[in-house]
Amino acid sequence: MKLSLASKPILIVEDNPVIRKSIRDMLYSLNADTITEADNGVAAINAMAKTTFEIVLCDYNLGPGKNGQQVLEEARHRKLIDYRSIFILISSEQSTSAVLGAMDSKPDEYLTKPFNAQQLISRLSRHFARRDYLGGIEKAMAKGDLAQAIRQCDALLERGDVKMRLHLLKMRAELAIAAGDFESARRIYLEVLQHRDLPWARLGLGIIDLQNNNIEQAIAGFQSLVAENPMLMEGYDWLTRAYEALDRHQEVEQVLQQALELSPQSILRQKKFAETADKNGNLEAAEKAYKAALKLGKHSVHRSCSDYAGLAKLYAKTNAGEEALKTLNEMRQEYANQPEAELRAATLEADLFRAQGDDEAAQQALDKALDLCGRLGSKAPRELQLEVARSCFLNQQHDKAEAILHGLIQNHIDDEQFLNNLRAMQSGVGMHNYSEIQIQKTRQALIATNNKGVALYKQGKFKEALDLFEQAIATMPENKTIILNMLKIIIHDLKANPADADKERRARLLLKKARQLGVEQHKLGVLQMEFGKLHRPAAAKA
Amino acid sequence: MSGRFDNDTLFPTILAFTVHDIKNSLGTLLELIRQFSAKLQGETGDLGLLEFEAARINHSLMQLLVLYKVGANKFSLAVDEYPALDLLQEAVHQQARLSTLNNVALQVDCADDLPAYCDFATIANALAAVLNNALRYTRHAVLVSAEQDGGYLRIAIEDDGAGYPPHFLAADLNNAADLDWVNGNTGLGLYFVSVIAGLHKNAGRCGYVTIDNASRLGGARFRLFLP
Numbered sequence: 001m002k003l004s005l006a007s008k009p010i011l012i013v014e015d016n017p018v019i020r021k022s023i024r025d026m027l028y029s030l031n032a033d034t035i036t037e038a039d040n041g042v043a044a045i046n047a048m049a050k051t052t053f054e055i056v057l058c059d060y061n062l063g064p065g066k067n068g069q070q071v072l073e074e075a076r077h078r079k080l081i082d083y084r085s086i087f088i089l090i091s092s093e094q095s096t097s098a099v100l101g102a103m104d105s106k107p108d109e110y111l112t113k114p115f116n117a118q119q120l121i122s123r124l125s126r127h128f129a130r131r132d133y134l135g136g137i138e139k140a141m142a143k144g145d146l147a148q149a150i151r152q153c154d155a156l157l158e159r160g161d162v163k164m165r166l167h168l169l170k171m172r173a174e175l176a177i178a179a180g181d182f183e184s185a186r187r188i189y190l191e192v193l194q195h196r197d198l199p200w201a202r203l204g205l206g207i208i209d210l211q212n213n214n215i216e217q218a219i220a221g222f223q224s225l226v227a228e229n230p231m232l233m234e235g236y237d238w239l240t241r242a243y244e245a246l247d248r249h250q251e252v253e254q255v256l257q258q259a260l261e262l263s264p265q266s267i268l269r270q271k272k273f274a275e276t277a278d279k280n281g282n283l284e285a286a287e288k289a290y291k292a293a294l295k296l297g298k299h300s301v302h303r304s305c306s307d308y309a310g311l312a313k314l315y316a317k318t319n320a321g322e323e324a325l326k327t328l329n330e331m332r333q334e335y336a337n338q339p340e341a342e343l344r345a346a347t348l349e350a351d352l353f354r355a356q357g358d359d360e361a362a363q364q365a366l367d368k369a370l371d372l373c374g375r376l377g378s379k380a381p382r383e384l385q386l387e388v389a390r391s392c393f394l395n396q397q398h399d400k401a402e403a404i405l406h407g408l409i410q411n412h413i414d415d416e417q418f419l420n421n422l423r424a425m426q427s428g429v430g431m432h433n434y435s436e437i438q439i440q441k442t443r444q445a446l447i448a449t450n451n452k453g454v455a456l457y458k459q460g461k462f463k464e465a466l467d468l469f470e471q472a473i474a475t476m477p478e479n480k481t482i483i484l485n486m487l488k489i490i491i492h493d494l495k496a497n498p499a500d501a502d503k504e505r506r507a508r509l510l511l512k513k514a515r516q517l518g519v520e521q522h523k524l525g526v527l528q529m530e531f532g533k534l535h536r537p538a539a540a541k542a
Numbered sequence: 543m544s545g546r547f548d549n550d551t552l553f554p555t556i557l558a559f560t561v562h563d564i565k566n567s568l569g570t571l572l573e574l575i576r577q578f579s580a581k582l583q584g585e586t587g588d589l590g591l592l593e594f595e596a597a598r599i600n601h602s603l604m605q606l607l608v609l610y611k612v613g614a615n616k617f618s619l620a621v622d623e624y625p626a627l628d629l630l631q632e633a634v635h636q637q638a639r640l641s642t643l644n645n646v647a648l649q650v651d652c653a654d655d656l657p658a659y660c661d662f663a664t665i666a667n668a669l670a671a672v673l674n675n676a677l678r679y680t681r682h683a684v685l686v687s688a689e690q691d692g693g694y695l696r697i698a699i700e701d702d703g704a705g706y707p708p709h710f711l712a713a714d715l716n717n718a719a720d721l722d723w724v725n726g727n728t729g730l731g732l733y734f735v736s737v738i739a740g741l742h743k744n745a746g747r748c749g750y751v752t753i754d755n756a757s758r759l760g761g762a763r764f765r766l767f768l769p
Contacts, residue, residue, distance in 0.1 A: 116576075
């Protein structure tokens with residue numbers, strides 16, 4: 001049962017020609033015949049954009065440019081590899097998993113340099129065996145079919161395979177959390193922990209506490225977890241989220257700092273730290289972190305013009321106007337012809353020129369920002385829209401500010417945290433409670449629509465209920481409550497009535513939209529499960 | 543540190559970076575040796591020795607790096623469940639060429655479904671270093687095995703060599719000061735495994751290491767107990 005790599009597309013990413021040749025020879029000895037080579041990160045990404053490789057062997061240290069972790073991050077982010085691919089990260093340091101602090105992109109396997117053909121073979125064989133065993137679950141997950149994934153997982157667990165049991169239990173618990181079934185997940189984690197103190201089970205319990213709003217308990221759990229496992233980066237990320245839920249921003253900053261000292265390469269953590277320190281008034285720390293994020297961003301798929309804008313805003317705050325303008329120019333160069341960057345620049349320039357007393361230039365910049373904001377519509381980040389509105393208030397253009405805020409309130413009426421940001425913005429420019437009446441009115445309208453829709457639904461008037469929500473969605477296309485309610489009604493309708501391809505398509509679109517809008521997975525999970533059950537074979541319906 | 547190093551942390555950092563750098567070069571060196579070996583089928587005696595020594599340097603550097611991190615609180619284990627057999631195989635594979643080189647019969651004895659709870663890479667590397675040593679001192683055979691022993695997983699590496707010298711058997715492996723750092727065969731490898739074993743904890747139990755000359759093959763026996 002020798003491993004053969006014949007006709008499997010394979011990519012080697014390695015800058016050292018000696019090592020590259022060595023890896024190639026190892027692969028040839030396994031009958032590999034479709035090998036592509038890249039000697040830097042950009043070349044690797046370009047190759048992956050053309051071909052979906054089954055195996056990627058990627059060195060961590062690739063010289064100037066992207067490193068191996070950034071290649072993986074980008075490949076995952078841009079979906080250049082899928083659940084069938086195996087990504088092996090090669091590094092000369094061991095415990096790579098712990099040292100490299102990427103948030104979500106963990107490689108499938110690690111190899112420590114120097115390694116030989118037998119080590120490579122054992123990694124590949126192990127991965128292929130695991131993929132054959134778990135392929136069904138992973139395929140269902142990739143399709144977003146939670147119900148199917150859970151069924152497959154349960155079926156494998158029932159087979160009682162000792163070797164895979166713990167791995168399956170971990171997957172099963174994660175699937176349960178995704179489906180909003182916290183009780184099953186908790187049972188699994190507690191059972192595992194009875195036998196052995198495994199970090200992932202403790203992490204899972206903390207996540208459940210957090211989702212169940214037992215935030216203090218979650219914090220205590222995550223704290224002891226990272227105290228005992230200081231390199232467990234996910235622990236810090238979850239602890240950060242728990243503190244955020246309580247608006248304890250000083251603690252958020254502290255935890256992020258701790259994580260960054262251990263793993264300074266994570267651009268997403270640097271960004272978050274910069275923003276938090278900025279909010280907390282620790283401007284020096286914020287400046288350093290923005291600069292670190294910009295530097296890391298040079299080769300990262302997570303680079304963003306918002307880091308430049310953040311740094312420029314920081315300079316504006318400390319009255320370093322020239323530095324701010326310089327930073328904006330750098331941003332314009334790096335993000336040429338990108339409307340969001342231009343919008344950020346124009347919005348901040350309006351502030352800077354106003355501070356310098358140049359009202360005419362300020363007005364010009366604001367006009368430009370308003371034009372861009374109008375063209376971008378809901379594609380402009382909501383916090384950025386708030387800033388444009390703020391600038392309008394400061395330039396005495398209340399009607400324009402109101403127009404922007406109207407859209408924001410309509411779409412985010414059920415997001416209290418965002419509404420608080422909106423209120424804070426208004427207080428900051430001396431317009432306390434400016435939008436309060438509109439917020440109340442919008443909220444009442446939403447409640448009325450909801451009640452009416454639910455009442456119609458209860459009377460069995462599915463069609464009328466759906467029409468009502470369709471209308472509501474037309475006026476507030478990004479309102480999560482409306483989308484979730486519509487989904488519920490369509491799914492119940494599909495359950496009660498004969499199959500209807502149109503409605504199924506509508507449901508699928510709404511599920512996708514809800515995911516895009518960032519509706520929490522466990523709220524969506526229940527609906528995904530019910531939708532998944534609709535596709536059960538005829539036997540289940542009989 | 544005196545003179546130009548103005549604080550205590552700079553030198554260890556430089557040391558760690560240097561070790562890292564040497565390890566990178568060593569990796570390339572090892573690959574070149576292998577490629578030469580492949581070309582010169584048969585006549586590879588000296589090259590084999592070169593590879594053997596390079597592998598030893600690599601183990602020492604790796605251990606140094608990990609011990610540096612342990613000392614600087616930059617190290618923690620990533621403990622999870624793995625098949626014990628995979629763990630043993632990984633160590634054996636790392637040393638595979640050396641066993642063929644010296645015509646040593648390398649045997650693995652481990653149940654297919656025996657689980658190991660540990661940091662896979664760290665323990666596999668530590669075992670590989672001990673195995674490397676066993677391959678140096680054995681005559682014909684080395685046995686790598688794992689078994690459940692009460693609340694512990696017991697991993698043993700046994701050979702048919704002359705056994706550990708008396709000063710080794712008398713030393714406290716957990717105490718760096720007790721090891722003979724001067725007279726060669728420093729036991730860095732054993733000290734390293736013992737530190738790593740001690741970091742593995744479960745239900746109030748700690749991992750540990752023992753050595754004796756009670757090998758089933760007649761020579762040295764190394765045993766690692768993981769809770």
